[in-house]
Amino acid sequence: MAQQIQSSIQELEDQHGAGTYHKRKLVIVRGQGARLWSEDDREYIDCVGGQGAANVGHQNPYVNRAIQEQSQKLVNCTELFYNDQRALLLERLARLTPPRISRFFFCNSGAEAIEGAFKFARLATGRTDIVATMRGYHGKSMGALSATWNKEYREPFEPLVPGFSHVPFDNLEKTCQAITEKTAAFIVELVQGESGVRPGSRDYFLEVEAQCRKTGTLLILDEVQTGFCRTGKMFALEHFGIEPDILCLAKSLGGGIPMGAIGISEAISTKLFKLAHTSTFGGNPLACAAANAAIQYMEDLQLARRAEELGQEFMAELRKVKSPKIREVRGMGLIVGIELKEKAGPYIQQLMEQGILALGAGPTVIRYLPPLVIERDDLRRVAAATAEVLR
Numbered sequence: 293m294a295q296q297i298q299s300s301i302q303e304l305e306d307q308h309g310a311g312t313y314h315k316r317k318l319v320i321v322r323g324q325g326a327r328l329w330s331e332d333d334r335e336y337i338d339c340v341g342g343q344g345a346a347n348v349g350h351q352n353p354y355v356n357r358a359i360q361e362q363s364q365k366l367v368n369c370t371e372l373f374y375n376d377q378r379a380l381l382l383e384r385l386a387r388l389t390p391p392r393i394s395r396f397f398f399c400n401s402g403a404e405a406i407e408g409a410f411k412f413a414r415l416a417t418g419r420t421d422i423v424a425t426m427r428g429y430h431g432k433s434m435g436a437l438s439a440t441w442n443k444e445y446r447e448p449f450e451p452l453v454p455g456f457s458h459v460p461f462d463n464l465e466k467t468c469q470a471i472t473e474k475t476a477a478f479i480v481e482l483v484q485g486e487s488g489v490r491p492g493s494r495d496y497f498l499e500v501e502a503q504c505r506k507t508g509t510l511l512i513l514d515e516v517q518t519g520f521c522r523t524g525k526m527f528a529l530e531h532f533g534i535e536p537d538i539l540c541l542a543k544s545l546g547g548g549i550p551m552g553a554i555g556i557s558e559a560i561s562t563k564l565f566k567l568a569h570t571s572t573f574g575g576n577p578l579a580c581a582a583a584n585a586a587i588q589y590m591e592d593l594q595l596a597r598r599a600e601e602l603g604q605e606f607m608a609e610l611r612k613v614k615s616p617k618i619r620e621v622r623g624m625g626l627i628v629g630i631e632l633k634e635k636a637g638p639y640i641q642q643l644m645e646q647g648i649l650a651l652g653a654g655p656t657v658i659r660y661l662p663p664l665v666i667e668r669d670d671l672r673r674v675a676a677a678t679a680e681v682l683r
């Protein structure tokens with residue numbers, strides 16, 4: 293019976309979904325913390341973590357309550373009006389981000405946060421050129437895609453937005469050469485996520501920040517994946533002590549509810565005009581209430597510290613794995629990758645058969661993005677299963 297239901301769900305999705313996703317043959321119907329259950333009631337340890345959207349865990353008690361309560365009051369309220377939940381979230385984000393970031397535009401996804409960031413950068417500088425990094429990932433709408441590096445995603449859609457160029461990530465000389473008085477903005481991830489879990493170096497970010505200031509180029513940090521405690525700090529920029537002019541947030545901001553935000557400096561805000569950028573659902577009370585609850589939970593339960601500690605233990609376990617197939621284990625907090633000397637896909641499949649859901653990141657990297665509430669024992673099981681499949 294369960295099997296029948298499962299296959300009919302898969303059939304419906306396969307038949308009527310647009311067909312742009314790689315799907316695993318697994319119907320997920322329920323979650324709790326860092327566990328997920330399939331239609332046939334099999335339990336999985338979740339190291340996909342909603343691809344970064346589930347930092348506070350599934351069925352988070354704070355977020356659940358906030359959504360329930362807000363749904364009894366007001367779900368929808370455009371930015372034509374003021375709203376209590378929105379005001380609260382603005383104040384909270386301003387407090388948590390560096391002093392330079394004092395204003396926020398709310399949107400609904402990561403790609404939207406990137407799109408808006410580029411528009412703001414053009415308006416604020418009067419310049420058009422954007423420098424991005426090789427292996428960078430910023431989303432797939434036309435502007436965001438122009439900054440994304442992967443040619444498979446980009447080339448079928450050219451011509452993209454003009455004015456974009458790419459420099460090697462973590463290469464100071466090439467990056468500084470590309471950032472000039474003509475550059476509107478430089479956009480970068482602090483840990484490249486989708487392309488293989490690659491943290492950049494401190495010196496690189498500090499020097500690039502200086503070059504941006506020297507040339508009047510705006511520094512855009514894409515913390516869509518690294519934000520909200522993932523790397524062991526509320527935001528990864530805290531590891532490096534850098535201050536962006538624009539900070540892009542999404543994924544775990546809404547505690548699982550779709551939400552994005554663009555943090556900007558006061559100076560940028562003064563260059564914007566009314567209706568320069570808008571979004572019908574941006575800053576809606578349901579998403580804001582969920583975000584307020586998610587952030588409160590992160591602070592009350594010190595999720596950043598937990599990610600830092602568990603991440604170090606998990607990486608230490610993985611580094612103990614003796615396998616000729618492993619090239620490198622790397623990460624920051626609980627964004628962790630194992631680069632293999634061969635394709636990662638078959639091993640991700642084998643982990644799934646053992647009840648562990650992990651992600652890819654480029655062809656040869658197994659990526660782990662568990663909810664930060666994951667139990668130590670679960671992470672140990674993940675490390676043990678990884679050792680077994682890679683043996």
Ligand SMILES: *Cc1c(COP(=O)(O)O)cnc(C)c1O
Nearest residue numbers: 401402403429430431485516517
């Ligand atoms: C996921 C991601 C995006 C795009 O976010 P979407 O919500 O999928 O549009 C942008 N930047 C980074 C670093 C991401 O990880």
